[in-house]
Amino acid sequence: MNAKLNDLKSTWVDSDDAPELDDVFFKSASLHDGNKLIRRGRPVSSAPLKKSATIRYSPEVIDAFKSTGRGWQTRMDTVLKDWLKKHDPSDVKI
Template sequence: MTISRKRLDELENIPESAIDTSDIPELDASFWEKAKLVQPSAKQAISLRVDSDVLDWFKSQGKGYQSLMNAVLRSYVEHHIKNNNEV
């Protein structure tokens, strides 16, 4: 998802007092007792051949299209691992 510079400027100029945070719970001590640091896994550069139309679609999604491709592949793998299916 991309956001325009104009919309970013609008959001940056909203005063703190105008932001409704009533639906956001406070982070108390119990949250931090259960919290754990999750570090991103290391990426490995590869060469991959994909159909032109598939690559074009991902590129049309904007900046970060390679991360999006990785997320789609990760979702596929996790689904198959969860369901004990062969990939």
């Protein structure tokens, strides 16, 4: 095991070359208490955040979007946003 540690090549040249730890770094960092993860860090994004919701759809709607593969929820969101451009949800009669 020590042989592997000795084989590691350090690319560190000077401690002054280290990046500055600014507010952006700390906002996107994970917070640990020892080995226990307290809060997982997320990259800071300029894009608007999405809201989480629990919602029920008919099986045929879910199956149709899931059959399109990875990203099906994003596609579903895109379709609904496009629908909102042309329709008013309050006009839908149930």
